[in-house]
Amino acid sequence: MRIGELAGRAGTTPRTLRYYESLGLLPPADRTGNGYRSYGEQHLRLLEQIRALQDFGFGLEETRPFVDCLRAGHPAGDTCEASLAVYRRKLAELDACVERLREVRAQVAAQLALAEEAAAGEGEPMCELAVNAADPPDERTYP
Template identity: 60%
Template structure:
């Protein structure tokens, strides 16, 4: 199949496929007239790349998964390097969530203290906002 058909099937653009090729993630074969030619294995690689990006992996993070598929494995996460990417990315997400939890707790504390004090300088009634912050 040619680049346009692969792009349509995968739900991406020819430009993205050319970029994946420039990054070494996709290898196009060339027909006699110079057109890029792809097969089902290429479709599987692109699908894997897009699926992994949809769950938050960077394009660089997808390389071990692509290598795993190219090595003949049925799934891109059948190799140890792919598992390591999952573990690293999950640790990054958990660290980010912990940081956000700390920020949320700090903001909640500040808001609780602020709401406990009388507010009359600007005329706004902040007591009503307390109901929406306790969710």
């Protein structure tokens, strides 16, 4: 199949395919007699693997071990040790991100509780927005 057909089937663009090829993620296409690139089903399979991983948030370079695994003849891109290592790293990154989000959520919830108390007249304003905006900047006092 030609580059436009492969791009359409993979949900990408010919430019992206040429870029992946330049990075070595896709093997070079065969060339027809008139110089057009000719791609096979293996190229589509590699592209589907790359796209699926990118949809999950993997960076382009993180897809390389999966592509290499497929190119080595394995039935799936995640059956090689290098691919499993990428999965482990990504999972650790996600765990750290989830933990950070939990911390931020707790901080926002605490700030909301303080703000609701202040709005109900039960406490002092806790935000610099409560400072009189008419005061010159160097005369403002912040809590």
